[in-house]
Amino acid sequence: MSHDVYKCKVISKKEIAPNIIDVTVESKEIASAAMAGQFLHVKCGDDISMPLRRPISICDAEDDKLRFIFEVKGRGTKNLLLIDDEIDIMGPLGTPFTIDNDKYKNPAVIGGGIGTYPLFKLTKELDNPTVYLGFRSEAQVTLEDEFNSVCDMTVVATDDGSYGYNGYAIDLLKGKIENDVVDIIYACGPKPMLKAVKALAEANNIPCQISLEERMGCGIGACLTCSCETKTEGTWKYKRVCKNGPVFWSTEVVL
Amino acid sequence: MNMKVNIAGVELNNPIITASGTYGFGREYGEFYSLNELGAICVKGLTLLPREGNPPPRITETYGGILNSVGLQNPGVEAFIEYELPELKKYTCKVIANMSGNTIEDYCKMAERLSDSDVDMLEMNISCPNVKAGGVAFGTNADTILNITKEVKKYAKKPLIVKLSPNVTDITEMAKAAEQGGADALSLINTLLGMAIDIKTRRPILANVTGGLSGPAVKPVAVRMIYQVRQCTNLPIIGMGGVTTGDDAIEMMLAGSNAIAVGTANFMNPYACVDIKKGIVDYMEKYNIDDVNDISGKVIVK
Structure with a gap:
């Protein structure tokens, strides 16, 4: 399996524009497996109050350094902003x-x-x-x-x-x-x-x-909640942004 | 220490079951750990024919829970039997096929077809809040539950679990109707009908407007309903609704369930089922309990 869940130590975190946060964490496993276009499923708080992880794209990955940039938008990302020690990250996920x-x-x-x-x-x-x-x-x-x-x-x-x-x-x-x-x-x-x-x-x-981005559940293709409409008929008319995507050929999808 | 439980004659290695719809057909979570860890897998809700499901967005987080409206996207019962079931049969966990339909005839046909396959049990979903016809329409009226259970039982050659909806005034009436109709086991609770609105755009967040609420937020409702149903029937109960930790599982078993299903927690932690199982073992060690079955229904109410 190329993806798993890791506790990643925060190396740096800075606001590079209003509400835009640039984070680098340490994760040899994710960084070495990451491909351009893949994403991370990031835990923003405790299980009970925030059950869903937030999908955030990989900006860069080199050696053991993993970089992602997110916008502080709702309560999840507001809470993520407060985490200074270790971030619980599942990844790398999705089709690059x-x-x-x-x-x-x-x-x-x-x-x-x-x-x-x-x-x-x-x-x-x-x-x-x-x-x-x-x-x-x-x-x-x-x-x-x-x-x-x-x-x-x-x-x-x-x-x-x-x-x-x-x-x-x-x-x-x-x-x-x-x-x-x-x-x-x-x-x-x-x-x-x-x-x-x-x-x-x-x-x-x-x-x-x-x-593409979509509101996501499991992040690995099991729950079928992050769907996007495609030109396919039948069961897979709605494909999974997390697994079949997030990267699609433009001709596949209906936007 | 015994972790085995028996649900309507089917022996599960442990009381951990995956809740339908959160776990697909096991392929994705099977990359994190062996499916042999589970007592059973309850697969994504099946319909007679393939279904494309609802338009997105299909999910949103609420305080302590999630709302979803997938709308039963699935490849249909034949594709399941041909492509998914053989994969699942490689493991020691039991396979529960979850069935949804628009008509009683749909359910009967599926029960007949699936009974001839290698699945171990059938779960009749008469409580899906996200589809217009069928689903919850069957599950909120005792007479309808009695009737559909009776009919489907005629075709079910495998143990039939009836999955109950919490969107009712008196859950015990529904449980009794299912038992009277011949249900071999009960599972509860399905999701609670909910809604969330984006206050900036003034539009519902889910494209389907309403969705099913699950996760830690619904657990007290589930525990209460399982407790009430336990008082009125001896049928095996699969309890579900917000189980996130081993402690949650124990609580639900004390209320009266014989096994528990894990749903939303899988999204938070892909190893949730394994961790919950370990949590149950820890509790049993701490309280010197040799048999997991000794926990079921042991809540003390004076």
């Missing part, structure tokens, strides 16, 4: 991104908001990717320098124009497709963005992988 540097010479990576973080490890492992990162405003722009250090081309866009390109990251990707070669697209972000990326990729016949 498909990386094939021989087949795809011109990959484009597009992320929005907290959906940019799962793309970091992917970007490190791709040859020559062009990366588009979209945020609401300058205050939310994070990891730009780090993306820049692992690829040749990182472009940041903000919805309000306060930093970088004034508009949506997908407009930049659209321009790239019109003027240049893109042979695969990787995307993670808010649903409206994923819908637009899926439509753009399919209109141009470009293979596209998207990473």
Whole structure:
């Protein structure tokens, strides 16, 4: 089995933007098995008051260091923020991104908001990717320098124009497709963005992988609660985001 | 120390059963530990034909519990028998097939088909709160329970467990009706019908609007109902509803259950079933109890 439950010592924890927490923990087992696009199922409190773990994407994994970045949003993540010693983590889980540097010479990576973080490890492992990162405003722009250090081309866009390109990251990707070669697209972000990326990729016949999120139960494929609609009929019309995903080919899913 | 329990003539190695719907067909949790650790697996709710289930979101956390509305997504009884059952039969744990249907005829057909398979027991789910037809509609009226149990018994050649809904005024009436209809055992409680609203969007969190509440929050309701049912029947009882620790399991057995099922706790801790079993052993050692059956129904009420 490539995944299990571990008590992971917190090595560092910092707020890199308002309510955005960057955590590195120690876990040789998870870090060595982790693949880009996989996620962690994180316990945020005690069993009785918070029965569900929270799925959080892996941002990076190297040697015995495992890094994830989350947004403080509800009571689970509020409580997770308070854990300073050891975090109970199940992982690595889910189907990772498909990386094939021989087949795809011109990959484009597009992320929005907290959906940019799962793309970091992917970007490190791709040859020559062009990366588009979209945020609401300058205050939310994070990891730009780090993306820049692992690829040749990182472009940041903000919805309000306060930093970088004034508009949506997908407009930049659209321009790239019109003027240049893109042979695969990787995307993670808010649903409206994923819908637009899926439509753009399919209109141009470009293979596209998207990473989805959904409210989750077990995290390993048993409980069938984190479903997403696919084009399959019958029992597997709703596939499991935790097991069949979180990464899907855009043509598989209905958003 | 004896951990074996007997439910309607079927001997389980220990009183730990997985609750239907939380454990799939055992494949995923079987990666964490051997399924030989379990007394029995109660598999994901089956229907005669495959079902696609409800649209997402299907789950949300509430204080001390979860609400779910999966809507019985499953591959159907034939696919279960062909692809899942042979895998489960490699282990020493017993296999309980959980059946749901829209009509009495559905349940009868499934009971007949599953009786010819290698499953050890049948659990009739007449208490699913997440499907429109059938399900809970059968399980909240004593006359209907009596009738459906009687009919299904005609086709069930394996012990028939009737799973009771807590969404009733008097659980003992339902238990007595099932017994009168010929049930070989009872399991309780299914989930409590609940609802959660996102106050920012003013929309229900679950796409199905309502869902079934499970987890630690429902345990006192389960313990009370098991206690009440124990007073009115001698049928074996599989107790469930929020069992998270060995202590919870002991409490439920003291209330009157002969075995316990673990559901939501699996999500918190994939080793929950193993840990709960160990917790039961610890309690027995501490109190010098040689036989786990000596705990059942031993609550002292003066």
